[in-house]
Amino acid sequence: ETGVTQTPRHLVMGMTNKKSLKCEQHLGHNAMYWYKQSAKKPLELMFVYSLEERVENNSVPSRFSPECPNSSHLFLHLHTLQPEDSALYLCASSQVLPGGSGNTIYFGEGSWLTVV
Amino acid sequence: RKEVEQDPGPFNVPEGATVAFNCTYSNSASQSFFWYRQDCRKEPKLLMSVYSSGNEDGRFTAQLNRASQYISLLIRDSKLSDSATYLCVVPSYGQNFVFGPGTRLSVLP
Numbered sequence: 258e259t260g261v262t263q264t265p266r267h268l269v270m271g272m273t274n275k276k277s278l279k280c281e282q283h284l285g286h287n288a289m290y291w292y293k294q295s296a297k298k299p300l301e302l303m304f305v306y307s308l309e310e311r312v313e314n315n316s317v318p319s320r321f322s323p324e325c326p327n328s329s330h331l332f333l334h335l336h337t338l339q340p341e342d343s344a345l346y347l348c349a350s351s352q353v354l355p356g357g358s359g360n361t362i363y364f365g366e367g368s369w370l371t372v373v
Numbered sequence: 374r375k376e377v378e379q380d381p382g383p384f385n386v387p388e389g390a391t392v393a394f395n396c397t398y399s400n401s402a403s404q405s406f407f408w409y410r411q412d413c414r415k416e417p418k419l420l421m422s423v424y425s426s427g428n429e430d431g432r433f434t435a436q437l438n439r440a441s442q443y444i445s446l447l448i449r450d451s452k453l454s455d456s457a458t459y460l461c462v463v464p465s466y467g468q469n470f471v472f473g474p475g476t477r478l479s480v481l482p
Contacts, residue, residue, distance in 0.1 A: 298474075299475065300417070300472040345414075347416055347417075351470070360405075361407065361419055362462070364416040367416050
């Protein structure tokens with residue numbers, strides 16, 4: 258299934274590096290998300306873009322910077338990360354219905370990030 | 374109260390057993406609910422949607438109790454391949470989806 262694709266699948270970066278995670282959805286959805294999943298913790302919402310506008314930012318540190326150039330693409334720019342930022346970063350998309358409620362959410366395979 | 378809470382597990386059951394998980398939610402305005410399955414080191418995948426009182430799909434049955442604000446997932450005739458973490462998901466305000474912490478199931482031979 259290639260509805261939501263993420264690259265790279267694995268990334269190791271130093272604390273002074275700058276890197277980006279890329280996500281592309283082929284489902285025609287109008288909302289995209291970044292979630293973080295650390296070991297033994299629930300999925301944490303980081304950012305939501307609906308119709309290419311950021312609608313939610315859950316107090317994420319500024320060393321994470323999202324970018325949504327169009328409804329099919331989403332980036333997460335990474336800069337001066339800390340070792341505790343090592344986690345699985347999941348991109349997702351959904352179709353937001355009239356009235357603002359969300360429909361089913363579909364995930365990419367995730368990007369495993371290790372900060373050394 | 375957390376937005377979405379689940380049985381902590383883990384549940385260790387023999388093949389063929391019936392197992393049920395519960396999930397409680399705090400947002401009484403929620404209209405739709407989902408169960409996702411997440412295998413180790415994989416992304417969550419949709420298992421079932423629950424829009425009314427319940428839904429059944431083969432060995433899996435989801436039930437919704439709006440008055441008590443809980444959703445359950447029943448798995449009958451457990452298979453080894455059912456071993457995974459099961460996530461309860463509740464759409465929240467705006468375009469947010471709130472995920473429960475998950476319940477881990479191990480089906481033993």
